[in-house]
Every structure is written in structure tokens, then in C-alpha cells.
Amino acid sequence: MTQMPDPSRPLRIGTRGSALALAQAHETRDRLMAAHGLPAEAFAIVPIKTTGDRVLDRPLSAIGGKGLFTKEIEDALAADQIDIAVHSMKDMPVQQPEGMVIDCYLPREDVRDAFVSLQFASIADLPQGAVVGSSSLRRRAQLAHRRPDLQLVEFRGNVQTRLKKLEDGVAVASFLAMAGLSRLDMIGVARGPIQPDEMLPAVAQGAIGIERRRADDGIAALLAAIHDRPTGERLAAERSFLARLDGSCQTPIAGLAELRGDRLTLRGEILSPDGARVYAGTREGGIADGAALGADLAQELLSRAGPDFLKG
Ligand SMILES: NCc1[nH]cc(CCC(=O)O)c1CC(=O)O
Numbered sequence: 001m002t003q004m005p006d007p008s009r010p011l012r013i014g015t016r017g018s019a020l021a022l023a024q025a026h027e028t029r030d031r032l033m034a035a036h037g038l039p040a041e042a043f044a045i046v047p048i049k050t051t052g053d054r055v056l057d058r059p060l061s062a063i064g065g066k067g068l069f070t071k072e073i074e075d076a077l078a079a080d081q082i083d084i085a086v087h088s089m090k091d092m093p094v095q096q097p098e099g100m101v102i103d104c105y106l107p108r109e110d111v112r113d114a115f116v117s118l119q120f121a122s123i124a125d126l127p128q129g130a131v132v133g134s135s136s137l138r139r140r141a142q143l144a145h146r147r148p149d150l151q152l153v154e155f156r157g158n159v160q161t162r163l164k165k166l167e168d169g170v171a172v173a174s175f176l177a178m179a180g181l182s183r184l185d186m187i188g189v190a191r192g193p194i195q196p197d198e199m200l201p202a203v204a205q206g207a208i209g210i211e212r213r214r215a216d217d218g219i220a221a222l223l224a225a226i227h228d229r230p231t232g233e234r235l236a237a238e239r240s241f242l243a244r245l246d247g248s249c250q251t252p253i254a255g256l257a258e259l260r261g262d263r264l265t266l267r268g269e270i271l272s273p274d275g276a277r278v279y280a281g282t283r284e285g286g287i288a289d290g291a292a293l294g295a296d297l298a299q300e301l302l303s304r305a306g307p308d309f310l311k312g
Pocket of ligand 1: 088089175179180204206207208
């Protein structure tokens, strides 16, 4: 039986407090409103500060561990302080806490990275030795592999903070997810998207997942109305790839599943943090085989890279 919220008992939507996270929470609410003919007052957006939001003066790898952007939100879900949690799936560990499940995904946005610069139009235009800002281990390793001359500097913070750093000359270029810029209605900031052949995106980039308590069947029925099946099929392959790698958060990993008709193609790569070593591969098969294809591709790359490659 669907558990319909109403203004006297609104559905509490947990989210990080960044502008992007709030935009994603509002998109989730709006989709539920439209799907069930409910007013905005039947929902409450509940911002929650996470460790990743609090600690801004160090690289994420220095504060270690997975779940930097998710743990406090999952704690609130477990404590019945919220009813659902909205996450950027690229920040989501592959394992959810006991009693929690993610089985609802919104339609995936543009998966690509965006090249952002006030002076240059593309990576190819960057002069030798240019200073480029990114705190993403994946982006840093991919760039170091393609352009070992570039000087990479840490570049943490939300979208607005990173744009300010470019204006202040901390770096001459950086990267943001097209999905984030699009959801913030800031796509004009992008000089252009970077094709996956040039920089394969992070696993689950562009995807929003809704986490709930596994026992809440009424919430499950409510969410089923806004679940996007192709996004779920793609993420099953990508997150299976990530799960089999079981990379530390020190490990640059990229992966992208795409659907054509009833076929799924998965591309994946693992890199050494300095970009000196890259192992990449592809799998193609039936959509229902996505999880198996992901695990198989991960196994191949691990075999080629050797047992210590992912130790971080
Ligand atoms: N923690 C960074 C993060 N997590 C999700 C997004 C963008 C939205 C998405 O990929 O769904 C971003 C910003 C970025 O990479 O530019």
C-alpha cells in the first residue's frame, strides 16, 4: 500500500546542504509531486551537513574513508529523522548500511566532465606546464596520463568555490561535471564537454539515487513511480565494476555503461595516481547481464594490473 504523504505528515527528504544537492532534492520532490499529484507542502527538504562538507582544508584522501558525503545522511535515515535520502551516486559507496537500499534512480543527466577555464577553450589549448585545479583522483590521474607537463593543484569546494578559485588565478583551468552545472542552471560556465574517449567519467557520474529503509514498503511504492529503469540498468553494471575492484578511496577508477537497444556496453579503467599506468577494457552484452559484465571487466583489469595495484 503506497504511503501517501500530506501536509500534516510531510515526506522528509534528506540531502546535503550544497546548492547542487538542494537542487537534486528539489528535483526529486518535484518528480514525486507530479507523479502522485501532491502539493509541495506534502514534502520537507532536510539539509544535513556531512564530513565531506565540513572538512574543506584538506584533500578528501587525507580525511579518508568512504561515505564522506553520505554517512550522516544515512544515520538520519536509520534514526527515522528523514524518510528518504537523495544522493549523487558518484559519491555513494557501493555498500549500503544494513537495512538501507537504493532502488530508485532519477533519469541520468549528461555523464561527461566539463572543461572550465577563463582563458582556454580545451585541454589541447592549455600551454605546456599550465596550472590545472582538481581534487578528483580520477581526473588528476587521467590528466597526468595525457598531459604529464601540467601542474596539478588541489581544488576542493562546491561549484561556486571552484569557479571563484579560477577567477582568483589559483589555476587556469579545472573540471566540473556537466550534470552538476546543468542542475544548477550554470551550463554556460562550461567551455565544452569532454568526450568519454578523452576522459572516461567517474562511475555513476550524472546519476541521482534515492535511498530508503528497506522495510518501508509504502515508500518503495511511492518511489517506484519516479524510478528510471535505464539509469538503474546502467548503474548496476558500473557499480558492480566498482564493487569488484573494491578500490580504496585512493584509487582512480572510471567507468561508463551505455545502452543501445537491448545491448549494454561497459567501458572501464583503473589508473595509478600519477597516471603512469592505465588499464582499460570494454565489455558488451545483454542489459540483464550488466552486473556480471562489470565484475568480469574488473577482474580482467585486476589481473592485468597485478595484486598490489589497488592498494592505494
Ligand atoms: N563530490 C563531487 C560531485 N558529486 C557529484 C557531482 C556532480 C553531479 C553528478 O555527477 O551527478 C559533483 C561535482 C563535480 O564532480 O563536478
